[in-house]
Amino acid sequence: MVAWALRIVVGLGLMLALFWPLHALRAGLGPLATWGPPLLVLLLHPLVLLTEGVLAALLHRDDPLPRPGPVARLRAWRAESRCSRRLFLLEQMLREHRWPDRPVPLSQAAGRRGVLLVHGLLCSRAVWNDWQPWLQARGVAVIAPSLEPPFVSIDAHADRIDAAIRHLAETTGRPPLLVAHSMGGLVLRAWRRSRLAAGERPEEVDARVGPVVTIGSPHRGTWLATLGALLPNVRQMRRGSRWLTALAQSESAAWRERLVCVRSDCDTIVFPPAGARLDGAGQDLLLPGRGHLDMLQDPRLHRLVQELLDAP
Structure with missing residues (x-):
């Protein structure tokens, strides 16, 4: 179910990224209106992760763990973006049953x-x-x-x-x-x-x-x-x-x-x-x-x- 949901969402996003510029150019829209929506679609995933990271930093408050600095959070955001993109767009969307359960004798x-x-x-x-x-x-x-x-x-x-x-x-x-x-x-x-x-x-x-x-x-x-x-x-x-x-x-x-x-x-x-x-x-x-x-x-x-x- 998750795999099919991802395929639908990614498919709709790709259709928007591909066909919206053609529509916008025919309608005579400006550069921002033409390329803004496709760019937003392509950057949506890292932007969501970045927003979550900002919220986590703001709400760290008096947690017993020391507050990570901006450099540590940016590195974590970059690694998480790369990892989650692969796990969602490759493994979960296309390879859910790549490794079947193996209850050996x-x-x-x-x-x-x-x-x-x-x-x-x-x-x-x-x-x-x-x-x-x-x-x-x-x-x-x-x-x-x-x-x-x-x-x-x-x-x-x-x-x-x-x-x-x-x-x-x-x-x-x-x-x-x-x-x-x-x-x-x-x-x-x-x-x-x-x-x-x-x-x-x-x-x-x-x-x-x-x-x-x-x-x-x-x-x-x-x-x-x-x-x-x-x-x-x-x-x-x-x-x-x-x-x-x-x-x-x-x-x-x-x-x-x-x-x-x-x-x-x-x-x-x-x-x-x-x-x-x-x-x-x-x-x-x-x-x-x-x-x-x-x-x-x-x-x-x-x-x-x-x-x-x-x-x-």
Whole structure:
């Protein structure tokens, strides 16, 4: 669904960029009216990211992390623009199923943990296309579902997550490692709450999974969600939302201890940066100068995941 939406939006943008100048020239419009709209279409993506970066800088306020300087933010904006352009316009739009799920047989998995990769809002399984080759090359069982439809309650994905966790556990004989980006971290926390609501005991649910790595997840909400009042999952990610409060109240200290919260001081989606930190989490990994999607490319994050996979 996300892939088709991107194709439609990009197709309309290209049509405007190509045909508007012809119309404007025939109508005798001036240079600004002729070339302004196509130029705006071509620059819209980096301009949106730049606006988000300015908002993040203005709303950093008294966040415990030191405020990044203008040079650091500009570098993060440039890297994020390049990374997100590739992930959206190439991987997600054209290569969603480039790397099919690979739940290898138990004999091949040799007791190694499987990995469940969970994407965030307005994304699909294709955001993990850079992760799939090195995980699969090590014989790791990988499942990366596309969570659809995109604009529903975060709780609506719990059953799909539960099925993937069960399948990985049956395939490998071990509780899987869970890795989630952005809203995906809340999806995993909502999955646990759904199992408690179904009558499972907390210790039984916790034992079904290994470590949980969340990357730029708005555990405390994000200011940017204030702009998405019409979308149910965006409303849930508002700072101080009743949904986030109820989710936190359902969790135990033992569950939070297994979480690793990865965040950045230059995240332009989850800001202020403290929004990506969860009280009681077992580990807090800071990736300075990285954008929201660009964090997925950081070698320190890859090393962390590798260490968790190799741990006994």
